[in-house]
Amino acid sequence: MKWKILPHTADYAFRVYGRDMQELCLNSFQALKESMLNKFSVSNQVSQVKLIKIEAAEPALLIIDLLREIHYLIVADKIFPIDLKIENLNNSNLRAKLKYRQLKPEDRIINEVKAITYHAVEIIRKDEVLMIEIVCDV
C-alpha cells in the first residue's frame, strides 16, 4: 500500500508509506494528486517540465513544502501534475522535476484542498517502513 485516507472530523488526512525517503516523497505526491484530481478523466501527455527546489529544517518539512508547491501549481497555475522525478534528496534539500500539462476542461478537481498543513507532522519508522500523516484543509 502506498497511501490511505485517514478519518478526520473536519478536514482531509492521509497516511503515506515508503521504504525510504525518496519513495515517501513520491507516494506523498501521488496521494495529493489522486486526492485532488479525477485520475480517470485525462490523458497523460506531458507538455511541460518544472524544476522544484525545496529547502527545510527537517525531512518531514521537505515533504510538506513539496506538496505545498505542487498544490499551488494545481490551484493557481491550473496544471495537471503527471510525474515527479527526484534528482537530489538529503535531510534538508530536495530537487525534483515535475512533469505536467495544463488542466483541460474535462479534468475535474474532485476535492477542494485549500492548503497542506503542518499539523502534527513527523516521519515515523515502523518495521523498516517510513510513514507520514498529512492533514489538508478542505
Next chain:
Amino acid sequence: MELSNLKPVSQNLWEIPRTGSMRVPGRIYLNKKLLVSIFKDNAIDQVKNVAHLPGIQKFSLAMPDIHWGYGFPIGGVAAMDAEHGVISPGGVGYDINCGVRFIKTDLNYSDIKQKLPQLADALFKAIPTGVGSKNAISALTHRELKELLCEGAKWAVNKGFGLETDLEAIEENGCLAEADPEKVSSKALKRGSNQVGTLGSGNHFIELGRISDIFNEGIADQFRLKKDQVIVMIHTGSRGIGHQICDDYVYKMVSNFAQLGFDLPDKQLACAYIRSELGEDYYGAMAAAANFAWANRQIIMNLVERCLMKELRISNSTLGFELIYDVSHNIAKFEDHFIDGTLKRVCVHRKGATRALGPENASLASKYKKTGQPVIIPGDMGTESYLCVGTDNAMLETFGSSCHGAGRVMSRNKARKSSNIRQVQHDLDFKGIIVKAASNHTILEEMSSAYKDVSEVVNVMAEAGIVQKIARTLPMAVIKG
C-alpha cells in the same frame, strides 16, 4: 484524554487542569450529551496545545461546536497579550474571515412558497459556486484588488453593491484598517483576482429560509423580525487569497520558529510575537484577507438581492432586503477585555467561533447598543439555524465569543460512504428543502448526520448565559458549493 481528566465547573462548562508546559487551563462549554462525542477525536488535546502559546490569557477556550481541526481546534478561542503575546495563523485558519451574514426580507413564506424551485435555480446560476469558482464580476487588476484589500465591504458598496448603511451591520464595519496589501504575496494576489463574489465549496452556502420561532419578541421587534418572514443567510470567506496568505505565513513562522526559544506541541501552532516584524506583517496580510471576505459577502448579498427582485418581479422596496448582521468565524483581532479586573488590550483568536459582544459595548453601532451584537449560528443544510445576541456574561467568560455553528461529528470521507445521494435527497425532499450543489459529493459530505444537533449546541451557549436566543429559522432552499 479521558472524562475523568475534566473538572466540572458548572452544568455546561468543563475545565482541563493546567499540566506540563500549559500556561493556562483549558475550558470547554459542553453539556453531558455533547461531551460523549468529544472523546472520539483529538479536539481536547488541541485545546491543551493552544494553552502552551506565550501570552495566552485566562483560559484556552472551546465552544460547544468544538471538533478536531489542525493546530487550534475548530470552536477554539484564545486571547493573547497584545504587547508580549504571540499571533498564530493556525489560530485563525486558512479561510480567513470565513463568516456568515443574516439578511431579512419583507416577504412572507406564503409569498414565495410556490416559487422556491425557480428561485433556487436562479440563485444557483447567479452566484458562482464550487471548487475554484470565479468570475462573478470582472477579474480585478492588482491595483483594484489592492484597493479592495484596504477598503473591505466599503469597496463593494462604492462599486454599487449594496448600501452605505449595510456597513454598520458588519463586524468592524466590514474593514480592518490595519490591512496592508504590501504584505500579501503575488501568489496570493493571483489566487484572489477573479474570485470576488464567489461562494466556493465545502460548507459554504446561501440559504433561503423562514423564521419558525421567535424567542424574544422585544429584540425581534427591534430587528423587525416576525414569524414566517423570509430570510437569507450567506456563508463564505476569503477564498483562495485567504488560503494562500495563511499558507505563506505558516511557512514563514515554521521556518522562523527555532529563533523564538520555546517549544510547542504542534508545528501548526507556529507563531510569531505580535510586536515582531513577522507578527505585524502577518496581521497586515490577514487583515487584507479579512477585508476581501467582507467585500465578497457584500457582493454576493447584492447579487442575491438582484436575483430575487428579477425572479419575483418586485422592487427593492417590496423585497425589503436589509442586513441584520455579518459575523466573522476565523479571525484574530485586537480588543479590550477585563483580565483579573483590569481592562487589557488582547489579540483574540477565534477559529470557528463568533464574536458575541454584550449590550453597550463601545464597538457596536448604536442600533445594537441595547440589544447586544447579533450572533448567527447556522445549522446544517437540513436543519434549523439560530439568531442570537451576545451578553454581558460572554464578555466576562469568553472574551465576547460564542459558537459558530453545529460542528462536525463525521469525517467527509465517512459521510460520503455512509449514505447515498438518493437517500439524502429523499430526506431533504421530505422536509421540503431544495438543495442545489455543484457536486453530489458536497451534498453527501454536508448531510445532517455529519453534524451535531445545532439546537443542543446553541442551548449550551444560552444556558451558560453566553448568548440569548432571539429567533429560529428553517431552511427552504440551499445553494451549496
